[in-house]
Amino acid sequence: MSETRRIAGAPIGAAQEAGPANQGTEGADLTQALIDRDTWTDAEVAASGIPMEDVDLVSVGGGLGSFALADTLRIAGLGTGQIRVLGDNSSPTATYEYLAANSQIPEHERLRSDAGSVMDNIWGFPSYALREAWTDKSLKAVWQVVTEPILAEYYTPRAGQVYASVRREAARIGWEDMLRLGFVRMIRKREGGGYFVVHTPQGGSGGAKRHIYRTNFAHIAVGYPGVAFLPDLQEYRERTGDYSRVVNAYEPHDHVYAETRTRPCTIVVRGSGIVASRVLQRLLDDYESGAQIRVIHLFRNYVDGPQGDDPKFKRPGRNGFAYQAFNFPKSAWGGQLRYALEELEGDARSELLDKMGGTNTAPRKSWSDQLERARKAGAYDQAVGKVVSVEAMDDGSAIRTRVATSAGDEHVIDAQFIIDATGLLARIEEHRLMADLLDHSGVGKNPKGRLDVERHFEVRGAASGPGRLYASGSMTLGGYYAGVDSFLGLQYAAQRIADNLAEQGLGKKLGTGRSVQQWVRWARNKTP
């Protein structure tokens, strides 16, 4: 495995200068001198004794963002030996499946992306709808995708179909051969160009403590650093140490649903995005099958009509929710809104992102019907206002939320549980690898405070000689592309990165001939 090869794109002669890969010593670790220095030399790294390996490209994360890039590059012609994926899960869908399951999307439920957001197929054809029709031997999905959103709601695939398709594609492209399990601690620039990627391999007994990958091209797709709580709920959790009655929708919280089956419970749901919709569906499904549940849905901002002043750019809204099929208008992925955003800088870009995105949920008739039924039955109520305090009641029976309404009244809600469905942590500084990059590599932040990347997803300020650093996923939201944190957006980023790598000398741009040939190989499930 520890092959010695020229770092792709490095000037001729760099191989000799760089010296061979280093076998290293097993217990070797980073020295303080290395940790303190922004740029490392080959000699310093060799002196540390940490085993080192040369590779053309390293992708950090090993989730769907890494998968999209590895898939694209394999199809464009790179070998498994040229790519190292450094992640902490053996399946590229592991983190996604975990977050989806917690936020109440079991495998048979439908996701929120369209038929053409096909995670296992860079072409988007055949779509998930065609494949579902094929496996189910039913034209229902085809009818839906052909008439959406005019006669039917947008088609969206089942979670289980996406997972299975990614598993098949991962096996086809040799994912396991590229993957090295463990955590990436830091990426530092190399004197003379390229990067050192410092990896802490996962628990193997007797294995090296650290491993360094020397590369000209690195890619980061590490997803979200963690879950985020609303400030008042965060404060409650820290003050009381009660982590079981105030929960985040992205954390495991099955105990909430379990308790509603044993006794009557009032549950406060906070948030009005897609995850709130999922949690409401779960609670009301349980209610409709006999659990004693009363839901109080607490809004900070209540949407009671279409949003926006421009008659040509109004988003439907009612009953508290802003509605759109996907997290951005569809054309943000590859149509006129994609081009519009690319032209904008600074605040103007941030404003358009807010207008197109923000908190919103999918308009599904089954959801609004269910809410209406539950509202009539007294199982679902809405409240609007600013939270003044969240306190545990003395007898431990409930948590009391005091809410100030806009009319100036105070409203008291006593509940057994509060589910925070407002979001995941997005502050990039909270991620150790990102924090290290911000401190040592000259990278900056975009108008939304996340990692600043070019239109082709190269991290600004991180170039190192011929070396380039790229990033995709949620950490790059605020850049020139809106849908960064989505299947299709990850594939778009992968395509832009692959094309840029080809310009830098790694691999070739995918042209029509190879594209067709590779599509046929995909269809026949043959290695690229």
Place this chain on the structure above:
Amino acid sequence: MTPTLFGRIQTRLFLVATVGVLWTLLIGPALAGMMSDPDATTGDVYRLAFGALVLVAVVGIGWELIYHALQQYRWEKDWPTFFGLVTGLPEGIVVALLLGAGLPWDVGDVPLGAYTVHFATTWVLIWLVANGPMQVLFPRWRFRGGQLL
């Protein structure tokens, strides 16, 4: 689909010139028997069918301007697949009227049977190719609003 104005026009011209032309060449002989004139030859069919293709391409640019303007009223700024199919109806009628009026060249009275079969099959075929195979031929096309250049 999420076309841009240039993407619409480029994709239309490309598909008419490739899929449209190939299909017309193929289906021409089979349509001769459906012409109103019992003595019609394949050459007569081609005269009619290629006239229709020229109109779909040229007049189509005008249609695309209209579709693009309508698209501006959609929040998603997309063009549902369904629209791509049903717009064949008004377009087909307009092309038939123009052919009957002697544009782009004289084809006499438009033989409805042959015209309808040619127009409908070509339209559906182009629509099918635009909804999938194009993405395989041009892997960047779907992210560029249908622009090929």
